[in-house]
Amino acid sequence: MRGRSAEKEAATESAGPGGYAEVLIVGAGPAGLACAIAAARQGLQVEVVDGMSPPIDKACGEGLMPDALESLAALGFDLDKFIDPSQCASMKGIRFLSGDIAAQASFPAEAGRGIRRTVLHAALLECAVQLGVGFSWSTSVQGIEPGPDGVVVCTNRQSFRCRYLVGADGLRSQIAKWSGLAEGARITSHRFCMRQHYCVAPWSDFVEVYWSDWGQAYVTPISATEVCVAFTADRKLASPEVALRGFPLLEERLGGAERKGTPRGAVTVIRTLRSVATGSIALVGDASGAVDTVTGEGMALSFRYAAALVSAIRAGDLARYHQAHRRIQRLPTLMSRVLLLLGNSPRLRAIVFRILEKCPWIFAGLLRVHVGA
Incomplete structure (x- = not known):
């Protein structure tokens, strides 16, 4: 045995x-x-x-990109049959924010969905x-x-x-x-995650990824009145309040927002x-x-x-x-x-993100590859 x-x-x-x-x-x-x-x-x-x-x-970041939805459909799972539209939110694309840089790209065809993990x-x-x-x-x-x-x-x-x-x-x-x-x-990478829900209407139909020397914060709309924020960093996260300090722009938006539920932590690896x-x-x-x-x-x-x-x-x-x-x-x-290379190199990240900001078609092309289009 x-x-x-x-x-x-x-x-x-x-x-x-x-x-x-x-x-x-x-x-x-x-x-x-x-x-x-x-x-x-x-x-x-x-x-x-x-x-x-x-x-x-x-x-979990609680976002299903278009390729995830396509894979679910291929399994024979009809999302709309089992999940009410009020229990999710549309995700139009991805937006990277780092300092004064904001680069974004829309998904090539269908939108993604933000859905609570439990739903x-x-x-x-x-x-x-x-x-x-x-x-x-x-x-x-x-x-x-x-x-x-x-x-x-x-x-x-x-x-x-x-x-x-x-x-x-x-x-x-x-x-x-x-x-x-x-x-x-x-295992070639080992980082820490924390997820927290906030009772606030989504301000964007893009998944926003905030970058800093501290790590990343992913903001996913999951309903008309709620967003999910997933923080990742190389060190353990004490609390959502501490995590927000690493992202001043996001802290301005969520600093006074009501938190929903307790934070949940995990590790993320390349394995x-x-x-x-x-x-x-x-x-x-x-x-x-x-x-x-x-x-x-x-x-x-x-x-x-x-x-x-x-x-x-x-x-x-x-x-x-x-x-x-x-x-x-x-x-x-x-x-x-x-x-992760971009996350660990502020200079390289600034160069690449500035290019993506000025040449959005490059970002769109990379996103097409990323979602298998």
């Missing part, structure tokens, strides 16, 4: 017959739910286990349930035992047998550790694995590698990984998924490194 043994067995909310599932997904975040939706639409029997209970929240999670969960996906909440995985015909997964409640095991359990994935896929993982699949086990989402949040591509990557993984499962060849994963991750990883 890999991991701590678990002999306790108890009934779960919706386990498959005899605790069996064709696809068992560990982790019910957006990556796990997207994979569950994609697999269920292919007629596979899917079970999802998670140590928490919904709603599941996480520090998106509830919508994905509802879609998965409608497709017949089973869920076992408050169920933590204690160990796994790979075999020739699948994997046995022991939890604090019961044991499951599955043909394919999917680890969607985040950066500190236990599935990656127990399967050996975490060995040799490379690559040697492989994302072995035997009957595969990883998706942050468990399979990550790019810095500076790209805004975390959600879109998860949705693309989910589609590629289910395609490989249907073909009975997880090697296909490993190859597709590398292709999908390549450009966002490069963009992460370029943007």
Whole structure:
């Protein structure tokens, strides 16, 4: 048995017959739910286990760029069917602000959406349930035992047998550790994030990214009366008030605004694995590698990984998924490194942003590449 043994067995909310599932997904975040939706639409029997209970929240910029929306649609998820327009906001493009420089570009075709993480999670969960996906909440995985015909997964409640095991359990994935896929993982960047909501009407339909020597602050409109601000920096963040001091222009706008909810922190990394699949086990989402949040591509990557993984499962060849994963991750990883280079070099940042300000068609072209247009 890999991991701590678990002999306790108890009934779960919706386990498959005899605790069996064709696809068992560990982790019910957006990556796990997207994979569950994609697999269920292919007629596979899917079970999802998670140590928490919904709603599941996480520090996140809460913006879905057009490519993320396209990837969701390709999975068969109709955003407008599950989310009321009043629960989100349109995102027309990206605006960079650094000192006296303001450079912006619109998305090439469709707009993006700003959506609270919990709203998106509830919508994905509802879609998965409608497709017949089973869920076992408050169920933590204690160990796994790979075999020739699948994997046995022991939890604090019961044991499951599955043909394919999917680890969607985040950066500190236990599935990656127990399967050996975490060995040799490379982390080339490590930063800290904090998210805070503010009760203020969005002043722009662009996602605004404020840059300073301190880090970045991303302002995303998420409704007619609320914005999400995600701060990132090389050091831990004491509070939203302290974080705002690094961005005087943003502090002028939000210094007196009412905060909604408590701040939520996280880490953001650039992390690559040697492989994302072995035997009957595969990883998706942050468990399979990550790019810095500076790209805004975390959600879109998860949705693309989910589609590629289910395609490989249907073909009975997880090697296909490993190859597709590398292709999908390549450009966002490069963009992460370029943007972090700008963040760490004030002189270079000023030169590049001034060019983007004076030549907006260059910014528009780069944004087209970034969103896959």
